[in-house]
Amino acid sequence: MISNILSSSYKYQKIRYISIVSLVSFSFPFLSLDIEAQTSSANNTVTTKVDQINLTIENLLVDRGGTNLVEIKGDIKNNSTNDLHEIKVHAEYYDKNGILLEKVDHFITTPAYILKPDKQVPFDITEVIAFNKLADYKIVASGQPTS
Numbered sequence: 001m002i003s004n005i006l007s008s009s010y011k012y013q014k015i016r017y018i019s020i021v022s023l024v025s026f027s028f029p030f031l032s033l034d035i036e037a038q039t040s041s042a043n044n045t046v047t048t049k050v051d052q053i054n055l056t057i058e059n060l061l062v063d064r065g066g067t068n069l070v071e072i073k074g075d076i077k078n079n080s081t082n083d084l085h086e087i088k089v090h091a092e093y094y095d096k097n098g099i100l101l102e103k104v105d106h107f108i109t110t111p112a113y114i115l116k117p118d119k120q121v122p123f124d125i126t127e128v129i130a131f132n133k134l135a136d137y138k139i140v141a142s143g144q145p146t147s
Contacts (some may be wrong), residue, residue: 023036054079055141057089062139064131065085072127076108076141077120084143089123094133102127114146 065071089111
């Protein structure tokens, strides 16, 4: 099953996630995120493009952990020209019927950590989900440009 666009709105920012993920394929094509600032007045919203973030999840492995839980490992690479912070992994896990088992966000870095362009940061997360129930997933990374 191919997973396409995830969207999430945050206070004054809208981040678009694009990923193509397959349970069989453990590598990610590039992940491009457009950051847009939003301001609202009575009945209209003005959207201005601020910057583009390009993150890649490399060496992704979704596997059975030691206690039959789901374990995800990989490296998040900053392919942007910007320094990034607040690096997160967003994951959704589905059963064989397409029913959402769990939706989680994990901060990969501390708030003060800066991910420089062309650098990467590893992650290793164990989810409290029985591996035998997992049939599909969507996993994307996000980050914020430093000011």
